[in-house]
Amino acid sequence: MSSASDTIYSLSSGGLPSGVAVLRVSGPSASTVCDVLCGGPVPPRVAALRTIRSRNGEIIDQGLVLSFPGPASFTGEDCVELQVHGGRAVVERLLDELGTFPHFRHAEAGEFSRRAFAQGKLDLVEIEGLADLISAETEMQRRLASEHARGGVSQIYQGWAKRLTHARAMIEAELDFADEDDVPGSVSAAIWRDMEHLSREISDHLAGARTGAIIRHGYRIVISGPPNAGKSSLLNALAKQDIAIVTDIAGTTRDVLSVDISLAGFVVKLFDTAGLRETDDLVEREGIRRAKALQDEADLILCLSDAPHGFMLPDEGETEILRVATKIDISPELWDRTAADVLVSVETPQGLEALISAITERLPDSAAADSFSVPSRRRHGDHLTQCLAALNEAAKSADLDLQSEQLRRASDALGRITGRIDVEDLLDVIFSEFCIGK
Ligand SMILES: Nc1nc2c(ncn2[C@@H]2O[C@H](COP(=O)(O)OP(=O)(O)OP(=O)(O)O)[C@@H](O)[C@H]2O)c(=O)[nH]1
Numbered sequence: 111m112s113s114a115s116d117t118i119y120s121l122s123s124g125g126l127p128s129g130v131a132v133l134r135v136s137g138p139s140a141s142t143v144c145d146v147l148c149g150g151p152v153p154p155r156v157a158a159l160r161t162i163r164s165r166n167g168e169i170i171d172q173g174l175v176l177s178f179p180g181p182a183s184f185t186g187e188d189c190v191e192l193q194v195h196g197g198r199a200v201v202e203r204l205l206d207e208l209g210t211f212p213h214f215r216h217a218e219a220g221e222f223s224r225r226a227f228a229q230g231k232l233d234l235v236e237i238e239g240l241a242d243l244i245s246a247e248t249e250m251q252r253r254l255a256s257e258h259a260r261g262g263v264s265q266i267y268q269g270w271a272k273r274l275t276h277a278r279a280m281i282e283a284e285l286d287f288a289d290e291d292d293v294p295g296s297v298s299a300a301i302w303r304d305m306e307h308l309s310r311e312i313s314d315h316l317a318g319a320r321t322g323a324i325i326r327h328g329y330r331i332v333i334s335g336p337p338n339a340g341k342s343s344l345l346n347a348l349a350k351q352d353i354a355i356v357t358d359i360a361g362t363t364r365d366v367l368s369v370d371i372s373l374a375g376f377v378v379k380l381f382d383t384a385g386l387r388e389t390d391d392l393v394e395r396e397g398i399r400r401a402k403a404l405q406d407e408a409d410l411i412l413c414l415s416d417a418p419h420g421f422m423l424p425d426e427g428e429t430e431i432l433r434v435a436t437k438i439d440i441s442p443e444l445w446d447r448t449a450a451d452v453l454v455s456v457e458t459p460q461g462l463e464a465l466i467s468a469i470t471e472r473l474p475d476s477a478a479a480d481s482f483s484v485p486s487r488r489r490h491g492d493h494l495t496q497c498l499a500a501l502n503e504a505a506k507s508a509d510l511d512l513q514s515e516q517l518r519r520a521s522d523a524l525g526r527i528t529g530r531i532d533v534e535d536l537l538d539v540i541f542s543e544f545c546i547g548k
């Protein structure tokens with residue numbers, strides 16, 4: 111049975127063998143590791159070079175020992191870290207040895223972070239940021255994750271929560287003293303002015319959710335157009351890899367093909383799709399259905415055509431579209447300046463740089479100072495939307511009781527983002543994203 115009173119341990123560094131392996135221990139008995147295996151206590155937060163011996167005095171390894179007495183540690187509990195040689199047998203032996211300590215057990219995935227949350231060292235947004243930081247693969251993902259992990263976004267939410275609490279307190283006061291004349295009406299007016307500002311701030315922040323999603327999940331570009339427009343050829347050219355089959359037979363691509371490329375620090379997901387046309391071929395029809403479905407989820411659609419009047423623009427939807435003229439090596443004279451947004455040929459090749467620039471221009475602006483203070487997850491966006499709805503309800507209502515109740519809802523919604531309230535059901539989901547040792 112896992113219990114919070116256990117002392118937990120695990121390898122916290124990556125795959126073995128490695129130059130150095132870091133083993134982490136956290137819990138009430140962590141410091142006994144220094145006493146029993148490392149020849150005695152070590153000074154807090156200073157690396158101490160020690161010979162590490164088993165209980166029966168056999169030398170296991172020599173390494174650095176660090177002690178972080180709680181609460182000034184990652185988990186908030188007493189922690190000890192052993193930096194040893196990263197050989198499999200060394201690590202195995204040490205883990206075995208730690209397993210023999212009373213009330214010690216191996217940590218579960220994310221358990222160190224979960225303890226940090228339980229001890230109030232980190233809130234949920236910071237923890238999610240940490241999980242993202244560990245899995246970050248692009249520069250933008252790293253910057254987004256870092257902003258969340260270091261508490262920048264939590265600070266914003268805390269500031270908002272404080273203003274909501276203040277507003278509620280003032281309204282409650284007005285309720286309590288409604289019969290008396292000594293609550294100045296201007297207090298209430300000032301509160302509602304601030305709530306209006308708050309509402310706008312939250313809306314602006316919510317508008318950044320798309321940026322957060324693009325950074326985490328990638329910017330989705332669907333390549334579409336009639337058969338033989340050169341879609342697969344363009345995918346291959348942009349990916350600089352021979353991924354999709356290219357032939358002069360119309361209807362070559364049926365399944366959706368996808369490849370990730372990296373652009374200006376973002377993950378860009380390119381999708382090659384079946385050529386759009388009327389057909390009785392069952393397989394091709396399914397491919398076309400999938401192609402159209404994908405357009406709905408796209409951030410950008412590249413509509414390809416090798417003839418000026420051949421563009422098949424989607425009928426509806428708000429997705430941005432770029433008209434890309436293809437194969438312009440064949441008959442460049444067909445194309446006047448307004449017929450397409452970009453002109454390319456994969457043969458010569460030409461126009462690919464211009465196409466890449468046009469795509470890059472449409473990526474979120476990473477230069478703005480607050481580009482990374484955006485909601486990074488769906489759950490944040492959902493709670494913020496609830497918060498905003500309650501706030502707007504409160505502002506509309508003339509009844510003090512209702513105003514107070516709606517403001518309470520608004521701050522509860524904020525509290526759920528950082529995990530201050532009512533998130534028990536969420537915890538397993540969030541911490542399961544972690545690897546063991548974090
Ligand atoms: N000259 C020239 N030919 C091209 C160019 N791009 C593609 N082609 C040719 O056009 C034909 C069709 O290209 P694909 O890339 O298979 O076209 P597609 O749009 O994926 O076709 P489907 O998958 O069948 O819908 C192939 O024979 C390509 O070699 C280009 O820039 N210049």
Ligand SMILES: [K+]
Binds near residue numbers: 360363
């Ligand atoms: K083809």
Ligand SMILES: [Mg+2]
Binds near residue numbers: 342383385
């Ligand atoms: Mg194709």
